[in-house]
Amino acid sequence: MAKGQQLTELEGAVLGIIWSRGPITAYGVRQRFMRSTTRGWSASTGAIYPAIERLAEYGFISRTPQAGDGRASRKLQATKSGAEALRSWIVEIQDWMGGAMVDPIRTRVIYLGVLPAKDRASFLQAATRNAEAALIEARQPPLDPQTRDPKSLSAAMLGAQMDIEARIRWLAKVREMLDLPE
């Protein structure tokens, strides 16, 4: 890895999973992304496997073949320099992080005026339904809580819940502001 260069969000997240839950297979890493209730992680093989390949090239993870398994299975573990890279990635937070992220619902709300009033109301209803379903999901305890750091995981999960709760309150206000029925 070039000096001074930072890990991408995907690389950082993958390295974090390997650090906190290793030894784990690449397949297992991918399952974590697929089961994540947070949307936006695609977990496509064409993204995960090359990202792991890069982390191995940088020397941030080690790959150990599993004896007695005829599959090309390898257990991944974070190296010392991998843990150091994870620390740098976390600490070198950018100024723009902390602000509101791009949100497909919010983006669409800006242009609700292009819709007839009836469709505006059903859009907000659908968005609220989705948010309520997502909240129920986000409140489920993790199926596999094995991690080096369960406290921080709980803290992050609370963040997702509070985020969705805020969205639900906001959508109710939008209905008021646009004089739409509930």
Place this chain on the structure above:
Amino acid sequence: MAKGQQLTELEGAVLGIIWSRGPITAYGVRQRFMRSTTRGWSASTGAIYPAIERLAEYGFISRTPQAGDGRASRKLQATKSGAEALRSWIVEIQDWMGGAMVDPIRTRVIYLGVLPAKDRASFLQAATRNAEAALIEARQPPLDPQTRDPKSLSAAMLGAQMDIEARIRWLAKVREMLDLPE
């Protein structure tokens, strides 16, 4: 555009800007993205210009050269089928929209355990400072409120504010949960 295919988020947002603020130049569209307080819109020329090119190919926008301007300046406007495409893009909301989006702060919090306690505290302080700065910015009235639909714009801005407020409350809770000083 292939039948049944949806606009990407960037294409939808660009079309929305052109619909609500047109006639406007491509340059002007780009300024809107650059000045947006929402992070995640990069507004790079290599993304915006090709996106506008695609919208023109689909017939969703018209481009009118400005008489008396020696620059290659063209004013963009949404066509009828453009407005229709914008409506479809808004209404065909996906199930996953409504859940929590990927958030770089939240992703990092999951792995705070890799940091020594002191660095955990300063990470959360930095994140809180960033969020508070973002909140002040998000509360500023828009410099250029000319739009077809100021009410919806206000509603969307309120969403960004409430999002950041929820993040600040969450970060305070994270400090409590991890027994870190304020």
Place this chain on the structure above:
DNA sequence: GGCTCCATGTAAGGAGTTACATGATTCA
């Protein structure tokens, strides 16, 4: 034996980032 899951990857194509390139207009 067959189904599901475990397990790893590649190839083509599309979209975004960064950097570069060019030139006109406006205002002090």
Place this chain on the structure above:
DNA sequence: TGAATCATGTAACTCCTTACATGGAGCC
């Protein structure tokens, strides 16, 4: 006249998406 801003674009590179491809392990 010089600087800032308006204005549009391209090229190389990287990364992600979608689809395809392959095969072993475990269980009924």
